[in-house]
Amino acid sequence: MRIVALGSGGVGGFFGGLMAAAGSAEIAFVARGAHLAVMRAHGLTIERDGGRPPVHVPRVEAAEDAASLGRADLVLIGVKLADTPAAIEAARPLVERGAAVLSLQNGVTKDDALREAFGEAAVIGGVVYVGSHIARPGVIAQTGAMQRMVVGEYGPTASSPRVEALVAAARAGGIDAEVPPDIAAAIWQKFVFLAGFSGATAAVRLPIGPIRSNPHARELLRGLIEEAVAVGRARGVALPPDAAEAAMARADMVSPEMTSSLHHDVEAGRRLELPWLAGAVAEMGAALGVATPCSVAVRAVLGPRVDGVARG
Numbered sequence: 475m476r477i478v479a480l481g482s483g484g485v486g487g488f489f490g491g492l493m494a495a496a497g498s499a500e501i502a503f504v505a506r507g508a509h510l511a512v513m514r515a516h517g518l519t520i521e522r523d524g525g526r527p528p529v530h531v532p533r534v535e536a537a538e539d540a541a542s543l544g545r546a547d548l549v550l551i552g553v554k555l556a557d558t559p560a561a562i563e564a565a566r567p568l569v570e571r572g573a574a575v576l577s578l579q580n581g582v583t584k585d586d587a588l589r590e591a592f593g594e595a596a597v598i599g600g601v602v603y604v605g606s607h608i609a610r611p612g613v614i615a616q617t618g619a620m621q622r623m624v625v626g627e628y629g630p631t632a633s634s635p636r637v638e639a640l641v642a643a644a645r646a647g648g649i650d651a652e653v654p655p656d657i658a659a660a661i662w663q664k665f666v667f668l669a670g671f672s673g674a675t676a677a678v679r680l681p682i683g684p685i686r687s688n689p690h691a692r693e694l695l696r697g698l699i700e701e702a703v704a705v706g707r708a709r710g711v712a713l714p715p716d717a718a719e720a721a722m723a724r725a726d727m728v729s730p731e732m733t734s735s736l737h738h739d740v741e742a743g744r745r746l747e748l749p750w751l752a753g754a755v756a757e758m759g760a761a762l763g764v765a766t767p768c769s770v771a772v773r774a775v776l777g778p779r780v781d782g783v784a785r786g
Contacts, residue, residue: 475639476500478546480561484606485578486552487614491518494531498646502535502543512612519613541567551577555750562591569596574636578602581750582665599657600625601664605732618729622650626657662711667721670699672736673752673772683730697768702755708762743783748776
């Protein structure tokens with residue numbers, strides 16, 4: 475299976491890097507700037523905490539222009555949500571040559587734009603769970619051991635040959651990969667966790683450990699999660715009865731040092747995905763008549779930073 479990782483950061487670089495290291499799939503990376511230059515010269519490295527050895531792929535196929543990479547069976551989109559329109563145009567030549575497309579981005583509206591651009595048949599649904607980011611050019615840093623991928627077709631049958639091929643390649647790379655019975659519900663379950671986890675870590679500006687151990691910060695985390703569940707159910711999503719408790723249990727299981735990409739972006743003064751996370755819960759809640767006070771508060775706290783904060 476030939477896969478093009480469009481976006482080679484904490485998601486595309488991480489999951490693509492594991493499959494490339496295992497040789498379970500042919501991976502090509504789309505990157506830019508210093509990250510691309512180092513990948514071309516020295517390959518891609520995944521550093522891990524907890525004393526685990528790094529994963530190094532000494533030689534990778536990498537380019538700035540996706541169209542120059544020829545054909546692919548699958549395009550993994552791992553860019554920030556605000557960059558989705560540009561990613562669609564970058565992926566278009568590959569999809570026109572027969573590639574399927576899978577967004578590993580955050581949020582619950584991520585596949586709408588892909589369907590509009592490429593049609594229903596080209597789009598596979600999916601979510602991933604990992605704590606990772608670009609530590610420096612050519613290096614992805616992972617916090618905690620979680621590296622999970624959930625993928626499936628939309629419609630009555632979640633599995634297909636292309637989904638099974640991806641799952642097999644991911645598992646061979648040490649990724650916990652599975653096909654759920656309902657990928658739409660699985661995407662919302664990830665969103666429930668992420669809306670709380672990202673909102674709390676970014677607003678408090680700490681990793682999850684101090685948040686979940688402080689009773690007041692823990693209530694913020696729980697409130698954000700419960701609001702996302704309420705909004706999802708109001709939208710008709712078949713979330714399980716224990717969706718909120720499962721998300722809290724997941725937050726309690728991860729490494730205390732784990733944080734979110736939203737937190738990393740706040741600390742770095744970069745543009746934020748807030749409008750697609752707590753901001754989306756607040757907006758959908760207002761439209762549906764569902765109270766979301768915690769999400770509204772996080773949106774207010776982080777709102778002035780959405781477009782990034784210049785560093786002196």
